[in-house]
Amino acid sequence: NLGSVAPGYAPNDGYIVFEGAVSGSTSSTSNNFNTNALDHPLRVGNATQSSGSSLWEKSISNINEGDEVKFSIYYHNPSNISANNTKATLKITPSGSSTNFQAESQISASGFNTYTSNVSLSLNKAQSINLKTNAKWYHNFDGSNYQIDDVTVFVSGNTATFDLGTVNPGYAPNDGYLIISALIGGQAVQKTIKANAGNNQEVVSGDFVRLNGLNSVGTNLTYTWACDKGINLDNYSIATPSFIAPEATYQETYICTLTVNSGSDYSNDSIKITVNPKKVLTSTGTALGEITSVRENNNGAVALYAKISECTNENCKARFIWGTDETVQNQTTWIENLKKGDEFSYPLINLKKGKPHYVGLEIQMGSLTFKTKTSDLAKFITTPDKPASFSAQLKNNTNVVLSWKKGEGGNKILIRRNINICPDISDQTSDTIYLGEGLAFEDASLAPNTSYCYRAWMLTSDGIYSTPAEIVISTKAKTTTTTTTPVYIPQTSTTQTAAKQVEKEFSLKSTLRNISLNETQFRKNITASAGDNIEFLIEVKNTGKDKLENIIVKNLINPDLTIKNVFVNNENRSLDSLEHAFIKELKKDEIFRVNFTATLNEYESEGSMVLITEASADNLNPLLDTVNIQKAPLGDDTDDDSIKASFFANIMAGGWVPWSILILIVLALLIVYFSFKEERRK
Structure with missing residues (x-):
């Protein structure tokens, strides 16, 4: 799939080369692994006798029962084509108990000759060698460090196999090695913990970056992070530390390694952070x-x-x-x-x-x-049109039916209400009475003998809102006893009893904080400048007695924000998940959390920005919550001379009449004062 191809030759034209193997052909003699003098064959070491490290040898002896031995299998593709379906295999012979063993490693791939290497092991007494399924994979070397991943190898009897996938030609970052462990005597004890440093990330200089080790497996885990090339974390001993991506003039890669411990057991995992220079809308050339x-x-x-x-x-x-x-x-x-x-x-x-x-x-x-x-x-x-034909019809002293036509470009309508004053979209004191796609709504929660102002905005799926449509009504004085119906924000037409609402209820809370200002508390309203990094926290809590099902959280994100990282229940997710975060079930008192960071883009006009979150669950009415970002005032470039010139120009043009009168009064008082002093002197 080439996608869109723009008109013209370079840089818009191109070509694709398809490759195929002739049926029945043998591997090319030139397609071999580890042919260069620098390529390391299979090596073995006794990790127990070398205090946890391994002194790699072609053969080792004096091995005792209970020792842990490790095998290093190196791979390098020196050809000019990619090696697909590459596998690393380690086989120990003989099977069973013996004092002398041979270990053979093989690197194989489609269309490549199989590379074989051997080492020997000599035990002090006859024992078996039991391969472990936990291994370490060193790959993606960046010139300083390898990316280290804990991996699982397939063990069948005395043979271990690991799928390397595609190995591209050349040395770093395409070569690497696999460390497979084995236990002498007894049965290999597998690790009960496994580190998970999260997914690789690609960011831009100045971005807020959060690491995520919460998916590590084990109990009573302690976390230790280490990053290369001078990356400084805010905390090295928690599961989710963070840092600000450093300045970069070209693409730079960093490796962050997580070590988790539980007692004497430990595990490592690494991720790659790719930092790109800040994007500037430029063209190459002069x-x-x-x-x-x-x-x-x-x-x-x-x-x-x-x-x-x-x-x-x-x-x-x-x-x-x-x-x-x-x-x-x-x-x-x-x-x-x-x-x-x-x-x-x-x-x-x-x-x-x-x-x-x-x-x-x-x-x-x-x-x-x-x-x-x-x-x-x-x-x-582009901004959508405001709702058309926005009208209200009073049914009695507590009920009013609102109706409208959709404005072009919007797909939802937001209606807010206040008493005696007209609400703004960012006004947290106003009631939100409707968010949906319908054309009418009955507000049944009014008070008698009260004046209300309604405002309605059209919203796009990106959170852009129109100018408001407005209408003012006044209810009549109370004449009969009525029952107030609770206000809700409907998404679809639903009916539920009061008893059902008690059994199934939930709450929605949206907050935010300005990380660039080192704010630690989440709030409903903040002030931010262009380039500031902002963290958002959305919490849906099951406050009822029964479990909730099919919980969905939707966010209308303003395009003035550039989303950086998204976490759903502490798991790193794609940016698209903000539009439709989903969880199948939420038990009593459990909380469904959506956490994300964003950068405020450059802006030309000041004002406030509202972000709207909607949460829904099966058989319950949706809830709505908002947070507000007040854009910091832009710098005033007016110089002192222009201010002075404007001031005196106003005076001369008669625009400062009160000042003129004041000056005349002061002059008159001075004349009287000096005249009085002159008379006394005489």
């Missing part, structure tokens, strides 16, 4: 540019702003390239006579509302053309 902002996002129109950051011959022209996907097949007209430092803009109209769009730059300098890389395209989402 004509560079960057998208600086997307403004005036309303009614299906935006204004694009950009800047020429480099133009060697001081005569460049540029245009925006844009589209609804990353192929960006639309272009604006050329803007000419640009030089380094010049800023320019262009409006886009008639865009699809509530949809993501991608934008980059194409810059020409003479006969050279430079384009923004696909991976560096800027993304924005």
